[in-house]
Amino acid sequence: MKKILIIGAGGQIGSELTTYLRGIYGSRNVVATDVRECKALGADGPFEVLDALNATSVASVVARHEIDTIFNLVALLSAVGERNPQMAWHVNIGALMNSLEVARQHHCALFTPSSIGAFGPSSPKVRTPQDTVMQPTTIYGICKVTGEMLGNYYHHKYGVDTRSIRFPGxxxxxxxxxxxxxxxxxxxxxxxxxxxxxxxxxxxxxxxxMIYMPDVLRACVELMEADPARLRHRNSFNIAxxxxxxxxxxxxxxxxxxxxxxxxxxxxxxxxxxxxxxxxxxxxxxxxxxxxxxxxxxxxxxxxxxxxxxxxxxxxxxx
The missing domain is CATH 3.40.50.720 (NAD(P)-binding Rossmann-like Domain)
Structure with a gap:
């Protein structure tokens, strides 16, 4: 990772990941974006207002800043998603598809978080395996499973360097x-x-x-810096x-x-x-x-x- 774009930087992960990555890679090399203005994220590095559902705008930011790695952190979460499943699908999958397409066109690596929500009641409950039945009963989980499959599809079909983690709470x-x-x-x-x-x-x-945020931030960097030859799984890794x-x-x-x-x-x-x-x-x-x-x-x-x-x-x- 040399030039990084964070989409959805104003959220729970993004607001802290931006600062963490800037500390490692340099403030000017981490471009934070969100659908709303966020002065705090623009105080020590580049920030742009960006609608993740507008593929042309996403591509423009990637081209202008010569981005090589994208973190797509856009999501409506589980309880919110159940109140408006149509919106959850529109936002979660729309932002992901745009990120995948832009990553393909501009030869970027792409990180997208998945979740324990990708599993459902028919999955083993204790020490749930990496590879097992996944039949979630929430729109959030359905979006996450779909996202994992799309990530694998873009990797196998187009060679996009997609990587993902199934985060606990x-x-x-x-x-x-x-x-x-x-x-x-x-x-x-x-x-x-x-x-x-x-x-x-x-x-x-x-x-x-559950997982504490310092471990989340470190996991993101460690996975994206990992030797791709070692990765048999990409989308998405269980971590505990x-x-x-x-x-x-x-x-x-x-x-x-x-x-x-x-x-x-x-x-x-x-x-x-x-x-x-x-x-x-x-x-x-x-x-x-x-x-x-x-x-x-x-x-x-x-x-x-x-x-x-x-x-x-x-x-x-x-x-």
């Missing part, structure tokens, strides 16, 4: 989530600091795989870091904040989605093919999350 102390089923695992930390209590929309006993229930994460917080309490107001849509997803993923292929190793577990992440949120609460101008 992503937890960040910088950017709030945007309508996913795993959002509770971020919100719970903020409420633990803010009010000392949290009302959870996901049942107490539902396991889901930690798996827990709401009860488990609440207990971990309670070790640090003994007065913390949690009750439940179950969202039936989120419950249905959560119970259809894997409890844990088998990431053997990622470990063998490009050296993936998680660095964060639940205990270490909890310490870091609470410290970061407390710091911003004490210094709100930095929030």
């Amino acid at each position: 992503i937890i960040s102390n910088v950017t709030l989530p945007g309508g996913g089923t795993t959002d509770y695992a971020v919100e719970i930390y903020y409420e633990a600091i803010r009010s000392g209590r949290y009302t959870c929309a996901v049942p107490h006993d539902v396991y889901m795989d 870091s930690m798996s827990f229930t709401p009860d488990i994460i609440a207990a971990e917080i309670r070790k640090r904040i003994p007065s913390f309490t949690m009750d439940f107001n179950i969202d039936p849509v989120k419950e249905e989605i959560a119970r259809s997803w894997p409890d844990s993923l088998d990431d053997t292929c990622a470990r063998e093919e490009w050296g993936w190793r998680p660095e964060w577990d639940l205990s270490r992440m909890t310490d870091d999350m609470l410290a970061a949120i407390r710091s911003r609460t004490a210094h709100p101008r930095h929030a």
Whole structure:
């Protein structure tokens, strides 16, 4: 990677990935774009307003900046997608098809995130294999499976260097989530600091795989820098870091904040989605093919999350 374009840079992953990549490859070599103006992303590097559904505009940015690697991070997430499945398909697949076509025409590598949402209730629940039945019951998951297949198609038919990761639920102390089923695992930390209590929309006993943002950012770079000769799988790799229930994460917080309490107001849509997803993923292929190793577990992440949120609460101008 030498000249990088991030499409959807204003989202949960993109806002932090932009800064991370600029720290590695240089600020001028990472072009951030989003459908809305984002002054923060333009403060230390190039930023352009870009509609990912306009292929001509995407191609223009790639040509002008001599891009060789595209990160397509555009997505409507699981819970939001279920409220408007037509829009979810239009946005998720439209942005991907434009990214694939531009990557083909301009000889770019392309990264597109997939998700544990690509699996469904008929997939094995524990240590879900890299290669297994994938019959998701959400439009978000259907989009992700379609995206994986399109990535493989463009690689095999046109030679596009497509790569992808099936991310677990992503937890960040910088950017709030945007309508996913795993959002509770971020919100719970903020409420633990803010009010000392949290009302959870996901049942107490539902396991889901999660990952801390520093591991996400590192995984993106490691996969895109991996020797292509080693990649038997491309679209998309399971990666795993930690798996827990709401009860488990609440207990971990309670070790640090003994007065913390949690009750439940179950969202039936989120419950249905959560119970259809894997409890844990088998990431053997990622470990063998490009050296993936998680660095964060639940205990270490909890310490870091609470410290970061407390710091911003004490210094709100930095929030």
